[in-house]
Amino acid sequence: MADPATYRPPTGTIPEAPGVYRFHDARDRVIYVGKAVNLRGRLNSYFADLAGLHPRTQQMVTSATRVDWVTVASEVEALQLEYTWIKEHDPRFNVRYRDDKSYPYLAVTLHEEYPRLQVMRGEKKPGVRYFGPYSHAWAIRETLDLLLRVFPARTCSAGVFRRMRQIGRPCLLGDIGKCAAPCVGRVDAAAHRKVVDDFVDFMAGRTQGLQRRLEREMHAASDALEFERAARLRDDLAALRRALAKQAVVLPDGTDADVVAFADDPLQAAVQVFHVRGGRVRGQRGWAVEKTEDLSTGDLVHHFCSQVYGGGSGEGDVPRELLVPELPGDAAALADWLSAHRGSRVRLRVPQRGPKRDLMETVARNAGQVLAQYKLRRVGDLAARGQALDELAEALGMDSAPLRIECVDVSQLHGTDVVASLVVFEDGAPRKSDYRTFAIRGDRGVDDLAALGEVVRRRFARADAAPADTSADPLADASAGGGGPAPGGRPRRFAYPPQLFVVDGGQPQVNAVAAALAGRGVSDLTVVGLAKRMEELWLPGESFPVILPRQSAGLFLLQHIRDQAHDVAIRFHRKRRSRRMTESALDEVAGLGEARRKALLRHFGSLQRVSAADVAEIMEVPGIGRRTAEAVIAALRPGEPATPAPVAPAAPAGPAAQRDAADAQRPTAPLGR
Known part of the structure; x- marks a missing residue:
């Protein structure tokens, strides 16, 4: 690994002009090509403090042994030279837009005497008109099958075309009307090219004129009592419209x-x-x-x-x-x-x-x-997951592959609605039935480190009573307590601890979790933090992180687990926040449980309408008496006396009157739980 300071150009030798630069490795291979409006300013950024560089940039500058450059007159020239050098040298550190597969095109060989319609892949050739790319070759063949009724152009190879010409008999497509059969002289070269030109116009988007022409020909044939020809034109027009229906209009102004x-x-x-x-x-x-x-x-x-x-x-x-x-x-x-x-x-x-x-x-x-x-992609099959687990075990110094991995993430908004999520992966695959969410107690003012400590204490409290040795069968039933078997002899889901505990965060978060685990007496568990900025791994008490290769299957697995924990935490946080914003004021009303709160909001439609209602209107909600209605108004409009409900004439005591009387005799309860 080279030190960038050893090959840094002397101060003042880099020109302040537009140009293109190249980094070379020890074998003088070009490993990176870039362009800049100001070469001096751009190149000096590569020789800054390594800790502040992007991980891939760090790897590039430490792999290089020298840098050179070429100045140009303008940015356009710089673009052209950059493109030429990237194509020529194929540098391994440049962003490369390469397909993971070869996309098929619908090609028309306009340079041939009898142009052919075909599926083509790979490098484009001169004299060929391309349409696409398509996601799949079958999509092209499906489109062609529809359009050959209307545009019976040649689709056969050169060998088949010559053979049919020699024997003087068309192929099957010629017999069923899906080829004009130029091989046997049914149409000459000019007529066949006219069919191909119409096909190209249709694929290029010029479809209205073709549809109108087919309609005119169909009506003319019908008026001339040529009903068979009119029926064929009708079927051609229907096929044309079906092909158009497969290509929905997304921009009405005909944009290219x-x-x-x-x-x-x-x-x-x-x-x-x-x-x-x-x-x-x-x-x-x-x-x-x-x-x-x-x-x-x-x-x-x-x-x-x-x-x-x-x-x-x-x-x-x-x-x-x-x-x-x-x-x-x-x-x-x-x-x-x-x-x-x-x-x-x-x-x-x-x-x-x-x-x-x-x-x-x-x-x-x-x-x-x-x-x-x-x-x-690299954590989708069993072999890849096994490789990822083995890589993690080796990188983190574990005795065996972590068959059960748990990851925790905290979500909050300025210290409010603090929640956490816990996701579980077994054999490298998610076990969603074991996912958990935690509402952190006393969440106002709680920071992430305290929240992580609480999650660890609450999660591992379930396993405190589990047997010490579960190495023979990690799914074996625990003997008693929170880790014991559930009714029916089935082991509880958290009866045994994970082998690897992942934290979404860096060194402070990892140390907080390690301290919480030590407080629970858990010592045989590997803890690691995955920091977002550079995706490095932090172990408790270590001053430097573990860096996995960018294409590591283990890193992909950890990223997937971390993203799962983050998504679950965010969803739970939003749910809690939404509930607090709509029902928080009603939560403090004594005697107003969840069912009555929902009934109240369902009756009025919103919290604002509940706040504007008087006692009598609130009492119309089933299950809510006078004292509860007054408590609702006191909670929503503090400092404002509740408007008394009109006193109705004396009547036989019914269920509502008996309930109000009971409310009046009940001791006054403080507002709040």
């Missing part, structure tokens, strides 16, 4: 654009792109990448545009408009560079309102799902 959205955390990022042509979604793609430094959304947009669109040429690759969540700092230069690749003006925009903003939110939701799937 790519809609790009990101979801990221400090170490990973996912991007989704919807290709919209003629207002319809024609294709979709997605990537998940490792972040090499602390990148903003604008930085991610820059890397995405320069890599995904840099190698293309023509209208099929670079869209007319790019809708992005945030403009990068070099937006103007990036737009000029993309315009040069497209051959016409390209606009970068951030949608603010309307259908484009709604579509952006949809794409962002898809990006979030891609990121979640990416993080879970």
Whole structure:
């Protein structure tokens, strides 16, 4: 591991000009390429204190042994040189938008005498018009099967085409009317190309004219009593409309654009792109990448545009408009560079309102799902989970793999509504039946460390009476107490402790949990904290964290467990906060239990209407007498005397009157529980 100070350029030798720089390793391989408007300012940031750098940036600068640069005249030139060097050197520390699979396109070989419609993957070829990409090849074939009724173009390979021409007989598609059979001369090259041109126009979004033409031809055939031809045109029109129905209109103004959205955390990022042509979604793609430094959304947009669109040429690759969540700092230069690749003006925009903003939110939701799937991909099967558990045991110095892992997280809002969650994973998989939530007692002013201590005490109080030795069978019944068997002989869920206890936090949180465990007499348990900023692992009493590799299956598992605990805590916190905001004032009314509170709110519809009601109106709620109604008003309108209910004429004592009399004889109870 190299010290960056050993190869740092001398002060003042780095120019204050736009340019592109490269970091090289000990074998002189290029490991990172970047561009900057000010080379001196950008490169000096890499030689700052290592502790303040992003984990991947730390790894990069300590793997490098030298750095060089090239100055250019403008940002556009810097973009082009950066793209060229990334393609040439393929640096391992650059953000690389690579698919985990090859996306299929619907391709039209316009350069051939008899163009062919086919599914194509891989590198794009000149003279071929591409539509897509599609998620699956079957989606293309399904679309083609519908459209070949209307556009009977050739789909066979060159070998099949030559063979059919030699034997003078068309294939099955020619016999059933899904190919114009140019191989046997049913149509000449010009007529076949006209069919292909109509197909290209349809796929490019120019559909209205084609539908109107088919309708005119259908009515003309019907008027001429050519009913069979009219029926075929009717069926063709229906097939055309079914194909259009599969491509919903998302932008009514016929926009040609790519809609790009990101979801990221400090170490990973996912991007989704919807290709919209003629207002319809024609294709979709997605990537998940490792972040090499602390990148903003604008930085991610820059890397995405320069890599995904840099190698293309023509209208099929670079869209007319790019809708992005945030403009990068070099937006103007990036737009000029993309315009040069497209051959016409390209606009970068951030949608603010309307259908484009709604579509952006949809794409962002898809990006979030891609990121979640990416993080879970390596903990989804049994072999990967076993590898993750083994990696954790080795990294944390455990004697065996942690078969049961519990994780705790605290959620609060400025010291109010303090709650905690406890999630349980067994064999690397979630055991949701064992998930628990905790409402922290006396939550006002309670900090996270005190809350963690209370959770530990309450959780391990259940296992105090469990047998000391459960190594033979960790699921064996405990003998008695909170850890003993439940009725029927079934072991209680918390009858045995976990092997690994995870805390969402750093060194202070880990030390607080370790102290609480020591207070309970629990000593045979590994405690670790997962800090969010750099995803490092902290052990109690240690001055330095444990750093797992970025692609470690164990780290992915811990991140998933931590995220689960965080989600459960947030949901419980929101539920508690919502309940407090709606019912907190009624909680202090003596004699008003949960059922009466719900009945009261159901009757009036809101707490505000309850506050505006008088005693008589509150007494209309079943189960609420005079004294309770007066207590409700006193709680909601303190300092204001309750408006007495009108005195009704004497009548035979009924159930309500008997209840009021009992309330009057009952001693006055202080408000509150």
